[in-house]
Amino acid sequence: ETGVTQTPRHLVMGMTNKKSLKCEQHLGHNAMYWYKQSAKKPLELMFVYNFKEQTENNSVPSRFSPECPNSSHLFLHLHTLQPEDSALYLCASSHDPGLAFEQYFGPGTRLTVT
Amino acid sequence: GENVEQHPSTLSVQEGDSAVIKCTYSDSASNYFPWYKQELGKRPQLIIDIRSNVGEKKDQRIAVTLNKTAKHFSLHITETQPEDSAVYFCAGGGGTYKYIFGTGTRLKVLA
Numbered sequence: 001e002t003g004v005t006q007t008p009r010h011l012v013m014g015m016t017n018k019k020s021l022k023c024e025q026h027l028g029h030n031a032m033y034w035y036k037q038s039a040k041k042p043l044e045l046m047f048v049y050n051f052k053e054q055t056e057n058n059s060v061p062s063r064f065s066p067e068c069p070n071s072s073h074l075f076l077h078l079h080t081l082q083p084e085d086s087a088l089y090l091c092a093s094s095h096d097p098g099l100a101f102e103q104y105f106g107p108g109t110r111l112t113v114t
Numbered sequence: 115g116e117n118v119e120q121h122p123s124t125l126s127v128q129e130g131d132s133a134v135i136k137c138t139y140s141d142s143a144s145n146y147f148p149w150y151k152q153e154l155g156k157r158p159q160l161i162i163d164i165r166s167n168v169g170e171k172k173d174q175r176i177a178v179t180l181n182k183t184a185k186h187f188s189l190h191i192t193e194t195q196p197e198d199s200a201v202y203f204c205a206g207g208g209g210t211y212k213y214i215f216g217t218g219t220r221l222k223v224l225a
Contacts, residue, residue, distance in 0.1 A: 004157075033213075042118070043158070043203065043215040090157065102148060103213070105157040 003027060004106035006091050012112045013081065021076040021109045023091030030095065032074040033103065034066060037088040049074060081113045116141040118206045120216030127194050128224050135219045137204035138186040144206035144214075147180060147187045152218075153200045161202075162189070194223045 004025045013019050025032060034046040048056035049068040063085075065077040074091055088110050092103040119138045127133045139147075148163035164171045164178045164187065171178050175194075180187040191198055204216040 040217070042217045043205075045213055045215075101146070101207075102160045102163065105150075105159070107157050 004091060004093055004104050006089075006106035006109050008109060009107060010110045010112075012114060013078070014114055015081060015083075017081075018077070018079040020078065021089055021091075021111075023074040023076075023106055025072055025074075025091075025093040025104070025106075027093060027095075027104060029093035029104070030071055031093060032068060032071070033092045033094075034064075034074065034076055035090040035092060035105075037090055037108070043090070047076075078111075081111075083113050086111055086113045116214060118204060118214045118216040120204050120219060122219060123217065124220045124222070126222045126224060129194060129196060131194055133189075133191045133194055133198070133221055133223075135189045135202055135204070135221070136186060137188070137206075137216050138184075139206040139214070140185065141206055141214070142185065144208055146207040147178070148205050148207065149176075149178060149189050150203045150205070150215075151200045152203065158203060191221075194221075196223050196225050199223045 007022045030051055032049045036044045036046055045058050046060045047066045052068050063080050067075040088108045090108045091106040094101050094103045117140055121136050145166040149161050150158035151161045152158040162173050162176050162178050164180050169180055175192045177190040199222050201218045201220050203218050205213055207213045
């Protein structure tokens with residue numbers, strides 16, 4: 001699969017588990033994003049990274065910890081999650097970090113917290 | 115806070131009819147307005163976008179109009195087909211509050 005890839009595609013975890021979501025983009029983009037998509041809610045921007053530096057944290061709880069080792073890879077580390085954190089987590093990238101350009105989305109990770 | 119309102123939340127049209135989805139934004143600094151289509155179980159994908167220096171843009175059966183004064187923009191799909199059935203999201207980008215998505219419209223095209 002080309003473009004933006006995410007692993008795993010599905011994840012079930014207990015509230016005391018620690019897991020990580022991985023995103024990789026093969027488009028040569030400079031900016032990467034994490035979004036949360038819940039039923040009947042708008043896509044919620046969680047984190048923005050420009051050239052590996054975090055530039056946006058939309059008041060996300062500390063149980064979500066992002067990591068961006070380089071412009072092509074983005075991780076979301078999860079620990080002590082709550083059932084309401086169950087959602088589809090989408091990674092995206094764009095060429096320009098100005099958030100005024102098309103975003104390319106990955107297929108998402110469907111997370112279920114039990 | 116800043117937001118983007120999208121209406122309607124669901125829309126059913128007969129095949130061949132037109133569909134219109136409307137969005138209103140509050141951040142006057144927004145200058146980029148994309149529309150994404152998300153088919154069931156798939157990722158959102160851009161179908162058309164417009165910048166604040168343009169009032170209308172068209173791509174085959176899809177068009178977007180922007181009214182900066184009223185701060186609203188609309189997606190128009192003509193001659194709808196069953197494959198147009200999906201959830202459509204508008205967004206306001208490039209403004210003070212970054213990329214904000216609308217709540218989505220579930221479009222059903224009835225054959």
